[in-house]
Structures are given as C-alpha cells and as structure tokens.
Amino acid sequence: MNLSIVIPLLNEQESLPELYNWIKKVMTSHNFSYEIWFIDDGSTDNSWQIIENLSQQDNNVKGIRFFKNYGKSQALHAGFARTNGDVIITMDADLQDSPDEIPELYNLITNEGYDLVSGWKKKRYDSVIGKNIPSKLFNWAARKTSGVKLHDFNCGLKAYSKNVVKNIEVSGEMHRYIPVLAKNAGFSNIGEKVVIHQARKYGQSKFGMNRFINGFLDLITIWFLSRFGKRPMHLFGALGVLMFVIGMLSAGFIGFSKLWKLYHHEPAILVTDNPWFYISLTTMIIGTQMFLAGFLGEIILRTKNNEERYKISKEI
Known part of the structure; x- marks a missing residue:
C-alpha cells in the first residue's frame, strides 16, 4: 500500500463527491495504490450516507462514523490507527486543500527522506480578521514555544511517514501541533511545502472564537507536556x-x-x-x-x- 489518505469531516455532504472524484483522478494518473479513510465526526447531514455509497462503488474507500462530534484530533487518531500506507496524507474535506498537491508531498517523504511535511497556505482566502490574524498569532506563538520552524501549523494538508503516525498520540485538540508532537517523539526531519489554498465552495467554516482560545491553551499544554509530561x-x-x-x-x-x-x-x-x-x-x-x-x-x-x-x- 503506497498511500493512505485520512480525511476528518463534519457536515460536508456537498463537498464529498467532488473531493472523492478529484482524489481518484490524481491517484489514477500517478498509478498510486491507495486507500481513503473518511472519518465522520458526528455529522448531522447526509455525509455518512454519501461515504457508504462511495465505499460500495470503490473498495479503496473506507469510513468511520462517530456517535457524536468528538473533535478533529480524535478523528485523526482513529484514522491513523487504521491506516496501512507507507505514506499518510491528511487533508480537510471542504475542498480548500487541493489533492493535486499529494504526489509532490508523497515524493518529499519517500525520496527526500522527510518524516513529516506540513503544508503552508502562503496565500489564503479566509477572512483576514476572522481567521488570518488568529492563525498568524497561533503560528508565531507555536514557533517561539516549540522551536519547530513552520509557517502554518494549522494547515490540514500534511504528509507523514508511517512511523510518525504510529508513534504519536493525538488527543484533545492537539491536531494543530502534530509537528511538535512528532518532534517530541524524536522525528526531527520536518519540512514544509507551499500549497494552494482555495476558497470554501460549500458550507460554512467551523472556525470560531472558542478555537482561537483553545488553540493557545493547547499550546501551553503541549509546552508543559514536552518538558514535564513524563516527569x-x-x-x-x-x-x-x-x-x-x-x-x-x-x-x-x-x-x-x-x-x-x-x-x-x-x-x-x-x-x-x-x-x-x-x-x-x-x-x-x-x-x-x-x-x-x-x-x-x-x-x-x-x-x-x-x-x-x-x-x-x-x-x-
């Protein structure tokens, strides 16, 4: 198995068929052996029914449905535990992450020897006040606190070697700081790639002020755990x-x-x-x-x- 693609989602029924077709096109054109894990984090729309239909059409499509919304970190944890690929790609389901980036991310892991490659949405189409400024504050604080020099910790589009996802513990809302978790676990070869960011096509952003506050609290937590979590x-x-x-x-x-x-x-x-x-x-x-x-x-x-x-x- 070359690739495992893990996609956490919440109420993305409009995006799923288009996202699946886009991923399949990229996988076929590059002759990848792949699996797609859709993790339904308690959707209340028809997202799960769409995942079931896609799975019936394509054996490469697999799915997990939570009883309720537990959060993105828990969805990633469940996906990571079940992946079989040598390279694992994570991406959001809202079509803001481009599957066309996957081949180059795969190449950086397999041929360039990176343990983890994080996407950098250098040009964003989000609200400046609602998301851009908080994101910049997050990233500045994370760089200063962790020592991991990335521009965009919160980008959902990332590539990992199998060893990374099988040896880190993603809990709470720590998905923002997976590169820091990887560094603390001993994976030092962490890279970054500029990726295309697309405007949201369907639905509404799940970002809110509570995520802004929780992000900084999680940063304090991960700082403490990295230094005193085991002692x-x-x-x-x-x-x-x-x-x-x-x-x-x-x-x-x-x-x-x-x-x-x-x-x-x-x-x-x-x-x-x-x-x-x-x-x-x-x-x-x-x-x-x-x-x-x-x-x-x-x-x-x-x-x-x-x-x-x-x-x-x-x-x-």
Whole structure:
C-alpha cells in the first residue's frame, strides 16, 4: 500500500463527491495504490450516507462514523490507527486543500527522506480578521514555544511517514501541533511545502472564537507536556520543595527575632501578630500541596489506562 489518505469531516455532504472524484483522478494518473479513510465526526447531514455509497462503488474507500462530534484530533487518531500506507496524507474535506498537491508531498517523504511535511497556505482566502490574524498569532506563538520552524501549523494538508503516525498520540485538540508532537517523539526531519489554498465552495467554516482560545491553551499544554509530561515530579516537586524551604526560613526568622528580643529584654509581639507567621504558614502549605501534586502526577502517569476518547458508531 503506497498511500493512505485520512480525511476528518463534519457536515460536508456537498463537498464529498467532488473531493472523492478529484482524489481518484490524481491517484489514477500517478498509478498510486491507495486507500481513503473518511472519518465522520458526528455529522448531522447526509455525509455518512454519501461515504457508504462511495465505499460500495470503490473498495479503496473506507469510513468511520462517530456517535457524536468528538473533535478533529480524535478523528485523526482513529484514522491513523487504521491506516496501512507507507505514506499518510491528511487533508480537510471542504475542498480548500487541493489533492493535486499529494504526489509532490508523497515524493518529499519517500525520496527526500522527510518524516513529516506540513503544508503552508502562503496565500489564503479566509477572512483576514476572522481567521488570518488568529492563525498568524497561533503560528508565531507555536514557533517561539516549540522551536519547530513552520509557517502554518494549522494547515490540514500534511504528509507523514508511517512511523510518525504510529508513534504519536493525538488527543484533545492537539491536531494543530502534530509537528511538535512528532518532534517530541524524536522525528526531527520536518519540512514544509507551499500549497494552494482555495476558497470554501460549500458550507460554512467551523472556525470560531472558542478555537482561537483553545488553540493557545493547547499550546501551553503541549509546552508543559514536552518538558514535564513524563516527569511531573521534576516541576511540581522542585517548586514544592522551594516553597517549603521559603516557609521554613520564614518560620526560622520569626523564632530568631523572638529570641533576640527576649535576650535583649525587649517586648515581643505574639507570633500570630507577626505577618511573617502567615507568610511562612502559607508557603509551607503551598509547598506541600505542590509536592503532593507532583507525586500524584507520577502515580497517575504510571497507572493510566490508555482508553480511546471516542466511540465509533459504524465502520466500513
């Protein structure tokens, strides 16, 4: 199997037949052995019926239907788990990603030795305020935080070697940062290719302000996981010990000042009237809690059960 194409979708009934015909034309003209995985992420229109019809017409078409909308990351996770291709292509179902880009992306993986190649929609047809500016902010922050020098992390059109998709864990809404996940997993040969971006032909964009906020929260999460995800005690334990030591030093200062005043026969205030008492008490409590948080994180990390975060209704 040369190619596996994974396409997550939500309510794209108008686009699917045209997208399928376009992909088939490209695959046939380049003599690719291929499979297409349509992942229906809880569509409420006729998307699944169209996928079933396409599957009956073409054995290369396969599909998964979720019970409800679990998110793009979960859809990609399900698709990656089932792919058989040596090269995996992901793309959106809204016809904004061009299948004509697939042969060159395939070549970059197989002949140029890249582990992952991400598309770069250098010229976009989205709303400047609604999507372009947030996208630029995302990409700037992701580059600075991760060290992965890509212009367009959120582009759905990407190519991966089989080893990458079988060794990364895509969860939550981390699909935006798959290149970062790949880098953290040890895949350093990550490239970028300028791709054609087309205006949306059918339906409406699923982008909203909640995705803008969630994207930055996910960026913070992935920064933390990349550094302390396998060793939470190194962060919380160290901070806990530091806070506890500050508290102990504060308590020592209180005791020393009281003894000093007693030695010099000066009137000494009650310990509870000294503001340093509350500083030391608070920091010791916080330090203990942070140490326990790191300890519990280590226990959870070693006993967690990697259950799937989605439920599949149908699979063809």
